[in-house]
Amino acid sequence: MxxxxxxxxxxxxxxxxxxxxxxxxxxxxxxxxxxxxxxxxxxxxxxxxxxxxxxxxxxxxxxxxxxxxxxxxxxxxxxxxxxxxxxxxxxxxxxxxxxxxxxxxxxxxxxxxxxxxxxxxxxxxxxxxxxxxxxxxxxxxxxxxxxxxxxxxxxxxxxxxxxxxxxxxxxxxxxxxxxxxxxxxxxxxxxxxxxxxxxxxxxxxxxxxxxxxxxxxxxxxxxxxxxxxxxxxxxxxxxxxxxxxxxxxxxxxxxxxxxxxxxxxxxxxxxxxxxxxxxxxxxxxxxxxxxxxxxxxARWPARLQRLSVGPLVGNREVWLDGGHNPSAGAALAQHFQGQRFHLIIGMLANKDPAALTGPLAANAASIAAVPVPTHEWHPAEAFGPNAVAFPDVPSALAAVPQDGLPVLIAGSLYLAGEVLRLNGELPD
CATH class of the missing domain: 3.40.1190.10 (Mur-like, catalytic domain)
Structure with a gap:
């Protein structure tokens, strides 16, 4: 890679x-x-x-x-x-x-x-x-x-x-x-x-x-x-x-x-x-x-970062994390313990989808799968039977219902970088 x-x-x-x-x-x-x-x-x-x-x-x-x-x-x-x-x-x-x-x-x-x-x-x-x-x-x-x-x-x-x-x-x-x-x-x-x-x-x-x-x-x-x-x-x-x-x-x-x-x-x-x-x-x-x-x-972007109001997320509560292994999945599950959320996920093809879907699926009200730009990625079916494919994060985010639940975008630091760019939050 x-x-x-x-x-x-x-x-x-x-x-x-x-x-x-x-x-x-x-x-x-x-x-x-x-x-x-x-x-x-x-x-x-x-x-x-x-x-x-x-x-x-x-x-x-x-x-x-x-x-x-x-x-x-x-x-x-x-x-x-x-x-x-x-x-x-x-x-x-x-x-x-x-x-x-x-x-x-x-x-x-x-x-x-x-x-x-x-x-x-x-x-x-x-x-x-x-x-x-x-x-x-x-x-x-x-x-x-x-x-x-x-x-x-x-x-x-x-x-x-x-x-x-x-x-x-x-x-x-x-x-x-x-x-x-x-x-x-x-x-x-x-x-x-x-x-x-x-x-x-x-x-x-x-x-x-x-x-x-x-x-x-x-x-x-x-x-x-x-x-x-x-x-x-x-x-x-x-x-x-x-x-x-x-x-x-x-x-x-x-x-x-x-x-x-x-x-x-x-x-x-x-x-x-x-x-x-x-x-x-x-x-x-x-x-x-x-x-x-x-x-x-201390600041460290894309590690359980709550995104600011911006052109991508608007006023929604959206969290961003680039973790992609079992330890990261466990940390995310601990943060969202007992809380429902909508999951937008994109993972590189050489990573294990279960590292995140295993600990997170029970609390996910919906799962949207997106590509990781310029990389090979897992298709929607890799994230379970209820995962729905979208061509990119903006379209996945637009499809999330306005039900008051937070959104978690996760699975890849490369995807996280694209999200930060789209929301105008460049690391400095």
Whole structure:
């Protein structure tokens, strides 16, 4: 599957067309290509400000959003790279708090693509090389780097000495890549996922994790031991009880923190991981006041986001979520527990429809199936006998009865990006 991208800037689009023409590295695992590309850029990954490196199946993006908000609340200038983008490719490269502008992006991509032309890099390898190159050139105090896929062989894992590493919630996703047959790796699927994510562990660096079952925890600890990392496990090295507030404690003491502004009970767990990462690193001082401000100010589009009044949704109560795996389905079901809603769903053909329809169908007053633009998608029948096909989200939304029930649009971050574009809510 390719990461498609478009731009209103002709100069940027010319480079995005080059990116889109890159081959997909099916069957190629390893960091050799990204390291070779970075070497041609004078190894920018070795000249970055302190890096917060975050992996996970669900919640890694939200954890990055909390980290950025907390660090910025302390007054630090923060570089950040996330994936995928929702509307504009520029979202993948944030420089000292601001999305990279079109002119600089066009020049940067051209530079990296020209230098790596004979290496056959992937879309994501070019993106990470470009981000790291610019992070080394533009002054800032800290970098927040989100893993793209897995961890062990992810392009971001070219990093050699981050300030701290974190692993968010774990679950099944990207099985084709992360469960590919290999010797001397765990054979239980979730333990293999944990093994891959914990591949970001680095010598002497704290590896801060959520709480997992025994087998997954062992896989994480095995990777930490191989790397010489210093694990900091939730439930052993740090604790967070979530109720009407977050009661956090570790060896440094206790914090009683407000619940975050991001919607959903799972976001308190993501916020707690961000707090733990901040408190298990020594590169930057971050006050309790900045942590509190970051909890209130963090934004992360398309993760249980209530859409604003706009050209697509009008005045309706419409929620948007890009989750597409069983963990995401469980989180959505928990949010809408006991509440009826209309579901508009679009999922990539390589995802499991039951991941969402299983936990959500009982509360869905109707199910409308839509395509995911520029991708292969599941037809309506994949979502059950009552699902009705529509050509796009506007037509599906127009068919929803005016019965006062909320609408949930879910199933794909690519679909979510299209919804944000149509409603005029561009991530900034």
């Amino acid at each position: 390719r990461d498609f991208a478009t731009s209103d800037s002709p100069r940027v689009q010319a480079q995005l067309d080059r990116l889109g023409a890159l081959s997909v590295p099916d069957g190629r695992f390893g960091l050799e290509t990204i390291r070779a590309l970075l070497a041609r850029l004078d190894d920018p990954h070795l000249r970055l400000p302190p890096v917060f490196h975050v992996a996970g199946t669900n919640g890694k993006g939200s954890t990055c959003a909390f980290l950025r908000a907390m660090l910025e609340a302390e007054g630090y200038k923060v570089h950040a790279t996330i994936s995928p983008h929702l509307v504009r490719y520029n979202e993948r490269i944030r420089l000292a708090g601001q999305l990279i502008d079109d002119d600089r992006l066009a020049d940067l991509l051209a530079e990296v693509l020209d230098l790596g032309d004979d290496l056959n890099p992937s879309f994501f390898e070019v993106t990470i090389a470009a981000a790291f190159a610019e992070f080394a050139r533009v002054p800032a105090d800290v970098c927040v780097v989100e893993v793209g896929l897995g961890g062990r062989f992810d392009a971001t894992n070219a990093l050699e000495q981050p300030a701290v590493c974190g692993i968010a919630a774990l679950g099944l996703d990207h099985e084709r890549f992360l469960l590919a047959p290999e010797e001397d790796v765990p054979t239980v699927p979730l333990e293999r996922i944990a093994f891959e994510k914990a591949g970001i562990a680095k010598p002497g660096v704290q590896l801060v994790t959520q709480q997992y079952d025994l087998g997954m925890t062992k896989a994480v600890l095995d990777q930490a031991m191989r790397a010489g990392a210093r694990p900091a496990l939730r439930g052993l090295d740090w604790f967070a009880e979530v109720g009407t507030e977050i009661a956090y404690r570790d060896k440094h003491g206790e914090l009683i923190l407000p619940l975050p502004a991001l919607t959903g009970p799972h976001q308190a767990d993501n916020a707690a991981l961000a707090v733990a990462m901040i408190r298990h690193q020594n590169a930057l001082a971050v006050s309790e006041a900045a942590i509190r401000t970051g909890l209130a100010s």
